Structure formats: C-alpha cells, structure tokens
Amino acid sequence: MTENTPSVLLTGGAGYIGSHTFVALAEAGYQPVILDDFSNSHPAVLERLAQLTGRRVPCEKGNVLDTAFVAEVLQRHRCVAAVHFAGVKAVGESVQQPLMYYRNNVSGLLSLLEAMAGTTACRSVVFSSSATVYGNPASVPIDEGFPCAPESPYAQSKLMCENILASLRASDPSWRTGVLRYFNPVGAHPTGLIGEDPSGIPNNLMPFVTQVAVGKRARLQVFGSDYPTPDGTGVRDYLHVSDLADGHVAAVQALLAKGESFTVNLGTGQGTSVLGVVRAFERASGRPIPFEFAPRRAGDVAQYFADVSLARGVLGWRATRGIEEMCRDSWHWQQRNPDGYRTQTSDTAMHMPAPVRNSPNGPMRPVVSA
Numbered sequence: 001m002t003e004n005t006p007s008v009l010l011t012g013g014a015g016y017i018g019s020h021t022f023v024a025l026a027e028a029g030y031q032p033v034i035l036d037d038f039s040n041s042h043p044a045v046l047e048r049l050a051q052l053t054g055r056r057v058p059c060e061k062g063n064v065l066d067t068a069f070v071a072e073v074l075q076r077h078r079c080v081a082a083v084h085f086a087g088v089k090a091v092g093e094s095v096q097q098p099l100m101y102y103r104n105n106v107s108g109l110l111s112l113l114e115a116m117a118g119t120t121a122c123r124s125v126v127f128s129s130s131a132t133v134y135g136n137p138a139s140v141p142i143d144e145g146f147p148c149a150p151e152s153p154y155a156q157s158k159l160m161c162e163n164i165l166a167s168l169r170a171s172d173p174s175w176r177t178g179v180l181r182y183f184n185p186v187g188a189h190p191t192g193l194i195g196e197d198p199s200g201i202p203n204n205l206m207p208f209v210t211q212v213a214v215g216k217r218a219r220l221q222v223f224g225s226d227y228p229t230p231d232g233t234g235v236r237d238y239l240h241v242s243d244l245a246d247g248h249v250a251a252v253q254a255l256l257a258k259g260e261s262f263t264v265n266l267g268t269g270q271g272t273s274v275l276g277v278v279r280a281f282e283r284a285s286g287r288p289i290p291f292e293f294a295p296r297r298a299g300d301v302a303q304y305f306a307d308v309s310l311a312r313g314v315l316g317w318r319a320t321r322g323i324e325e326m327c328r329d330s331w332h333w334q335q336r337n338p339d340g341y342r343t344q345t346s347d348t349a350m351h352m353p354a355p356v357r358n359s360p361n362g363p364m365r366p367v368v369s370a
C-alpha cells in the first residue's frame with residue numbers, strides 16, 4: 001500500500017457483507033475505510049480484519065446519518081468511491097418499525113450522497129440493494145427487467161434508494177452508480193475469522209441451521225412442505241459471501257474504469273431447496289440437523305432465483321462457490337466462534353494465520369477513531 005493507493009469508503013463495513021468486502025478490496029489493491037456505528041456489529045471484527053489482511057484497518061466510528069461527519073471522513077481519506085452497506089435489514093422488523101427503516105435506509109443514503117456531493121473526487125457509489133425489490137415474481141429466473149413490486153417497508157426502502165440514485169444520475173452524469181441486488185448471501189471467510197454474527201434469533205436459514213448444529217437451538221422449523229418444488233420446500237438462490245464480496249470489487253472497478261452505471265442481480269443463478277441446504281450442511285458438518293415442518297409463512301414464495309447473465313456481461317463476474325462450500329465455511333465459522341465475535345479469542349487465535357512480520361503496511365492493529 002502506498003500514498004497513492006485509492007481509498008474506498010465502506011459504510012457499514014464492520015457488518016457481515018462489509019467485512020468480507022473489506023478483505024476482497026484490500027486484496028485487489030484498494031485501501032478500504034470503514035465507517036460504522038456498530039449498531040449491528042462488534043468491534044472485534046477489526047482485529048480479525050487486521051489479521052486477515054496484514055494491514056491497518058482504518059475505521060471511523062459514527063452514524064452515516066451525520067452528513068458532516070461522513071463528508072469529513074471522505075475528505076480526510078481522499079476516497080475515490082463509496083460502497084453503502086449501512087442500514088437495517090430485517091423484513092419482519094421493517095413491518096413493525098417502518099419509520100426506523102425509512103430513516104436509516106433512505107435518509108442514510110441521502111446523507112452519504114450529500115456528503116459525496118460536497119467533495120470533488122468522489123462520485124462513484126455502489127449500493128447494497130436486495131432481490132426483495134422484485135416482490136413475488138411471475139416466474140423464475142428473475143432478471144433485472146422484471147417489474148419491481150416490493151412487499152415490505154424494507155424492500156420499499158431499497159427501491160426508494162434505487163430511485164434516488166437514478167434521479168441523481170439524471171441530474172448530473174458525472175455520478176456513477178452501481179446497484180447490486182443481492183439474492184441470499186451465506187457462508188463465511190474460509191479461515192473462519194469473519195462471518196455472520198446475528199444478534200438474537202437469526203432471521204435467515206443458514207445461521208439458524210448452524211445454531212442447531214452446535215446445539216444452541218433444538219430444531220429447525222421448515223416453513224412449507226407443499227410448494228410446487230422438487231421436494232416441496234422453498235427454493236432460494238444462496239450465494240457465498242466471498243463471491244458477493246468479489247462482486248463488489250468488480251462493481252467498484254467497473255465504475256472507476258468505465259464510468260457507466262448499472263443495476264445487476266448478484267446470485268448464483270441456481271436454486272437450492274431448504275431441505276437441500278439441510279442435507280448439504282449435514283454432509284459438511286457430519287452432524288444431523290433435526291427439523292420439523294411448519295405451515296407456510298405469509299408472503300413466502302415457492303422459488304426465487306436470479307438470472308445472472310447481466311452481472312456476467314457488465315461486471316465480468318460470476319459466482320464460483322457452490323452450496324457445499326457455503327455450508328463448509330458457515331460451519332467452520334460457527335465452530336470456531338460459537339458466540340460470534342464475543343467468543344474468547346484463545347481458540348480462534350490458534351487458527352489464525354501467522355502474523356506478517358515487518359509488514360510495509362504498518363502495525364496490524366485496527367485504527368479506530370471515535
């Protein structure tokens with residue numbers, strides 16, 4: 001890393017997807033800079049990132065809604081692009097607390113864009129959108145031309161953000177925006193040093209399965225066994241978080257190189273059923289996953305998977321890891337960190353890569369600014 005290494009701001013960079021993207025951007029020759037208020041992440045992730053990358057981890061603690069703070073961070077680090085992960089993400093919670101969702105997700109993006117507008121160099125932004133913007137699609141695979149019909153305040157907030165970015169592009173073509181509609185990110189870094197660390201009862205299938213595997217929860221509830229799918233359970237497009245992180249690197253590179261804006265799906269293009277995940281996880285872990293069938297949940301659809309040809313064409317990116325690797329790496333993370341980042345690090349330390357001595361990037365300690 002040199003003085004000229006381009007810095008990229010990662011709002012929400014201490015979270016699940018942001019932390020994996022930190023590693024991928026560092027490996028691709030960028031200096032990622034985290035801005036996070038740690039409302040849904042743990043500061044211990046910074047030490048793990050330092051271990052993984054062998055370099056300092058710049059982290060600015062604060063709220064993305066504080067526009068002056070974000071502007072100051074962008075200027076001080078001379079960021080050339082931003083990736084906006086910060087936000088809240090639980091569909092069910094968004095139905096209960098819509099105002100909190102619109103404030104955090106919509107006002108959060110507005111704040112970042114206003115801060116960027118005050119800088120001269122930073123007009124490229126990658127946005128974490130979601131496949132939930134499609135609502136209940138008429139068919140699968142889902143391509144980017146499908147109509148958007150969000151069904152929750154969370155999904156609405158994502159579509160509103162996409163529309164804000166479109167208006168901004170229309171007003172000033174110097175803005176370059178990359179909208180990434182994620183399908184179902186799962187898995188963890190293969191070292192087991194970073195991974196998904198949900199607080200409370202997990203909303204998503206994979207963390208629930210891993211918690212059943214370690215005995216934290218007695219059994220998995222499988223919602224719906226009579227869908228028109230090969231085994232009757234719901235089919236989703238699971239995507240390894242490392243592939244997703246690589247997709248962000250491709251998105252940043254595409255914006256900085258070609259300058260063209262895009263909206264693309266990030267998924268594998270393959271659907272896997274709930275029972276397919278359970279079986280793959282049992283193979284990966286060698287442990288049985290007890291489960292019971294429960295009635296379908298309102299709003300769930302039978303099948304949901306992406307057409308990924310646009311991402312391949314625009315970004316030259318495609319997912320390379322399959323469901324076996326997703327389960328293996330989720331299990332590895334869970335085993336080594338039964339309490340997530342709150343796990344005492346003595347066990348984890350045994351599995352950490354050897355420290356890089358005399359690193360040209362300075363001490364491998366996180367740099368946290370309050």
Ligand SMILES: NC(=O)c1ccc[n+]([C@@H]2O[C@H](COP(=O)([O-])OP(=O)(O)OC[C@H]3O[C@@H](n4cnc5c(N)ncnc54)[C@H](O)[C@@H]3O)[C@@H](O)[C@H]2O)c1
Nearest residue numbers: 012015016017037038039040041063064086087089128130
């Ligand atoms: N994980 C998924 O399944 C999924 C799917 C589709 C889209 N997304 C989107 O991707 C993004 C990242 O998701 P994730 O799974 O990494 O979530 P996460 O909760 O692990 O990470 C989000 C990070 O943002 C931080 N944050 C939240 N509000 C903030 C604020 N106002 N100011 C500063 N920091 C703030 C949190 O502390 C956390 O570290 C989110 O925008 C989410 O909606 C996630």
